[in-house]
Amino acid sequence: MIEFEMPKPIAQQSYVLQTVAENMMRPVSRYFDEHEHEIPWDYINFMHMAMRATGAGSLAPPAEKKKEGEETEEKKETEKRPPIGYQMLAFMLEMLSWGDVGIYLCTPGGGLGAAAVEAAGTPEQKQKFLARFREEKPVFAAMAMTEPHCGSDTSAIRTTAVLDKNTNEWVLNGEKIFVTAGQKSLEESNGFVVVWATIDPSAGRAGMRSFVVEAGTPGVKVTKLEHKMGIRASDTASIVLQDARVPFENILGSPEVQPDTSKGFKGAMATFDATRPLVAATGVGVARATVELVKELLAKQGIEIRYGLPRSKLTNIEREIIDMEVMLRSAWLLVIKAVWMADNRKPNPLEASMAKLRAGDVVTKITQRALELMGPIGYSRDTLLEKWFRDAKITDIYEGTGQINRLVVARNILGYTGRELR
Amino acid sequence: MYSFEPSEEQKMLIDAINRFAVNDLRRKAHDADEEAGYPKEVIEKGWELGVLQASIPEAYGGFGEHSVLTGVLAAEEMAYGDFAATLAVLTPALFALPILACGSEEQKQTYLPPIAEGEWQPYTAACIEPFFDFDLLEMRTTAEKKNGGYILRGEKIYVPFANEAEQLIVYASLDGKTQGFIVDRNASGVIIGERQKTMGINALPIYKVTLEDVGVPAERRLGGPEGHDPAPIFDSMHLAMAAMAIGVSRAAFEYSRDYAKEREVFGVKVAQKQAIAFMLAEMATEIEAIRLLTWEAAWMLDNNKEGASKQAYLAHIGAMDMAMMVTDRAVQVLGGHGYIREHPVELWMRNGRGFATLTGLGMI
Numbered sequence: 048m049i050e051f052e053m054p055k056p057i058a059q060q061s062y063v064l065q066t067v068a069e070n071m072m073r074p075v076s077r078y079f080d081e082h083e084h085e086i087p088w089d090y091i092n093f094m095h096m097a098m099r100a101t102g103a104g105s106l107a108p109p110a111e112k113k114k115e116g117e118e119t120e121e122k123k124e125t126e127k128r129p130p131i132g133y134q135m136l137a138f139m140l141e142m143l144s145w146g147d148v149g150i151y152l153c154t155p156g157g158g159l160g161a162a163a164v165e166a167a168g169t170p171e172q173k174q175k176f177l178a179r180f181r182e183e184k185p186v187f188a189a190m191a192m193t194e195p196h197c198g199s200d201t202s203a204i205r206t207t208a209v210l211d212k213n214t215n216e217w218v219l220n221g222e223k224i225f226v227t228a229g230q231k232s233l234e235e236s237n238g239f240v241v242v243w244a245t246i247d248p249s250a251g252r253a254g255m256r257s258f259v260v261e262a263g264t265p266g267v268k269v270t271k272l273e274h275k276m277g278i279r280a281s282d283t284a285s286i287v288l289q290d291a292r293v294p295f296e297n298i299l300g301s302p303e304v305q306p307d308t309s310k311g312f313k314g315a316m317a318t319f320d321a322t323r324p325l326v327a328a329t330g331v332g333v334a335r336a337t338v339e340l341v342k343e344l345l346a347k348q349g350i351e352i353r354y355g356l357p358r359s360k361l362t363n364i365e366r367e368i369i370d371m372e373v374m375l376r377s378a379w380l381l382v383i384k385a386v387w388m389a390d391n392r393k394p395n396p397l398e399a400s401m402a403k404l405r406a407g408d409v410v411t412k413i414t415q416r417a418l419e420l421m422g423p424i425g426y427s428r429d430t431l432l433e434k435w436f437r438d439a440k441i442t443d444i445y446e447g448t449g450q451i452n453r454l455v456v457a458r459n460i461l462g463y464t465g466r467e468l469r
Numbered sequence: 470m471y472s473f474e475p476s477e478e479q480k481m482l483i484d485a486i487n488r489f490a491v492n493d494l495r496r497k498a499h500d501a502d503e504e505a506g507y508p509k510e511v512i513e514k515g516w517e518l519g520v521l522q523a524s525i526p527e528a529y530g531g532f533g534e535h536s537v538l539t540g541v542l543a544a545e546e547m548a549y550g551d552f553a554a555t556l557a558v559l560t561p562a563l564f565a566l567p568i569l570a571c572g573s574e575e576q577k578q579t580y581l582p583p584i585a586e587g588e589w590q591p592y593t594a595a596c597i598e599p600f601f602d603f604d605l606l607e608m609r610t611t612a613e614k615k616n617g618g619y620i621l622r623g624e625k626i627y628v629p630f631a632n633e634a635e636q637l638i639v640y641a642s643l644d645g646k647t648q649g650f651i652v653d654r655n656a657s658g659v660i661i662g663e664r665q666k667t668m669g670i671n672a673l674p675i676y677k678v679t680l681e682d683v684g685v686p687a688e689r690r691l692g693g694p695e696g697h698d699p700a701p702i703f704d705s706m707h708l709a710m711a712a713m714a715i716g717v718s719r720a721a722f723e724y725s726r727d728y729a730k731e732r733e734v735f736g737v738k739v740a741q742k743q744a745i746a747f748m749l750a751e752m753a754t755e756i757e758a759i760r761l762l763t764w765e766a767a768w769m770l771d772n773n774k775e776g777a778s779k780q781a782y783l784a785h786i787g788a789m790d791m792a793m794m795v796t797d798r799a800v801q802v803l804g805g806h807g808y809i810r811e812h813p814v815e816l817w818m819r820n821g822r823g824f825a826t827l828t829g830l831g832m833i
Binding site: 457460 | 472538603730746749751757762764765769828
């Protein structure tokens with residue numbers, strides 16, 4: 048059955064999160080935009096407390112599994128329902144980004160780093176690394192993939208991990224840039240960064256692995272915080288690893304290089320199937336905020352949008368707004384479908400990339416058109432429109448640029464490998 | 470709950486329509502376009518799939534319940550075969566669905582059983598008018614109250630099968646509000662003009678219909694003497710165009726994708742060039758996005774959700790742009806060959822422009 052009914056838990060969550068967005072994010076949006084690298088602790092502490100209390104938005108595993116037969120009736124009841132974890136998360140991210148995407152990116156609870164552990168870690172690793180997110184103080188985690196000389200081409204990563212057989216430790220060396228929340232993960236909390244490195248530079252993708260590098264590891268240093276066009280509340284760190292030693296068991300995936308396979312690399316790419324729709328969701332949140340504010344400002348001048356008319360009878364403003372609403376809603380539905388597939392364990396690389404590429408396209412278009420439409424009001428810092436214009440652009444860049452996602456979609460629809468379609 | 474899987478019943482219907490679309494329509498679409506018509510047996514075969522009959526409850530001679538969502542799925546799949554044929558097969562829906570949605574009990578009892586129980590018959594509707602800014606909400610054809618009945622005056626175009634039809638619904642403005650009237654084609658003042666020629670949909674016979682002081686008794690006003698809310702009719706018209714646009718676009722996308730994987734250029738397949746591959750990726754994404762928008766609108770209508778009419782309108786707006794973008798690119802991917810009528814993509818591009826204009830020619 049095709050259905051579009053928002054599940055009740057999501058509706059309840061949205062109601063609560065909208066209050067958070069309106070009261071804890073919007074009022075400080077401009078402040079943190081203008082005070083780059085200040086950390087929004089009020090929001091962080093509140094969210095940590097709230098998420099600890101409700102379990103919402105957390106990727107951490109349940110504390111203890113009860114023995115068989117001990118399960119309560121209530122639990123059995125919930126297990127019958129189809130899973131909606133990723134859907135919950137997508138709606139949560141959309142709403143918080145509607146509030147402020149820069150501040151949302153400061154949400155404690157693991158982010159992409161925890162997602163990587165969740166996707167590729169063993170049960171022991173999940174227990175070891177994810178339990179910290181339930182502790183008393185807010186904890187962050189990050190993903191470190193990009194290097195100064197390579198971004199989307201992750202197979203060109205130069206950071207190395209060499210096994211020291213004497214101590215049974217991995218020794219990491221290299222430089223990572225564009226690590227979202229890198230500083231908060233390593234310096235401001237007891238968190239970790241998932242670092243991508245090669246265990247065999249001659250093996251190309253087959254040698255690529257990720258490692259959990261915890262805060263306090265000697266030889267790991269945050270060397271720089273970027274100054275960005277938008278999402279300024281979110282720290283974007285450079286990290287240098289100099290003979291940084293991590294325990295053997297901090298490797299995610301197999302320590303062996305298997306010839307002729309790129310299984311480890313593919314594992315990493317599979318993470319994107321989960322995270323790309325979520326990043327798309329954050330962009331959609333910014334675009335929705337924009338469309339709503341534009342309509343509100345127009346209404347103040349007595350302009351209401353008329354629906355149902357042929358295009359030839361619409362005013363230019365009406366046509367623009369209607370097109371924005373088409374773009375926004377259709378992009379959001381792609382996100383929902385992609386996370387619905389993830390929840391139901393259907394392979395979704397095509398849909399994940401479609402959602403991301405569409406979101407990247409439409410949220411930049413919507414915010415850019417909105418500023419043009421609103422003229423001097425839009426360009427001014429008196430409203431948040433110009434900030435959202437700057438914030439939106441990153442949607443089309445991080446977690447795979449629009450072009451990379453086109454490549455993924457194209458390979459999927461054409462049935463081509465990376466070699467056949469470069 | 471969200472779900473994106475059609476029901477088993479819907480899947481069976483889609484499969485059956487798909488076989489008809491691929492085996493019958495796709496094979497005959499070119500000749501039907503050139504020769505300006507389908508053989509009657511093709512239309513009859515499409516009719517026997519029972520898309521409309523399954524929308525009409527048993528009490529009125531059908532065997533199902535009206536579901537906009539099922540209609541959307543069916544219309545997409547048939548238009549995947551051919552747009553003009555889909556409009557032809559579903560022409561009786563232009564008459565039956567407004568009566569089902571808005572008609573009085575008496576009108577339903579009178580008109581629906583003969584349609585649902587019989588073979589394909591040319592029941593039709595006159596909606597579109599010859600003005601660039603034709604608007605469902607503001608018709609130039611007027612209905613005037615007179616002697617307990619109504620007098621219709623105006624000019625309609627693109628009326629399918631008007632020359633054969635016995636009965637048709639005519640939409641007219643009554644005190645500024647669009648209302649339907651059930652008109653006997655032989656009524657005095659109903660003048661069926663010449664068959665019209667257009668850029669696409671050549672296989673669908675369409676006619677100009679002039680209404681010169683046509684008297685309509687009060688009981689033939691759609692919904693009875695009190696009339697009706699026209700919104701469900703408009704919603705159905707918008708979504709029919711959206712659904713068919715998706716079907717045509719999917720056809721164009723798949724054809725150009727397959728061509729690009731065959732055609733060699735500079736020692737590789739043309740699909741291996743990012744310039745082409747990215748175009749195809751965007752086409753596929755666009756189709757999927759608008760399909761979801763259309764499905765949601767249909768689901769909202771079926772479940773009486775607030776804002777459903779607006780969503781149906783948005784789906785249609787999105788679909789008309791999607792169809793033009795995708796069909797234009799399909800021609801582009803084939804290059805010079807795309808412009809040759811031996812390949813179907815140029816027909817799909819001509820049809821692709823129609824989705825912005827032909828609102829009122831299809832209902833689901």
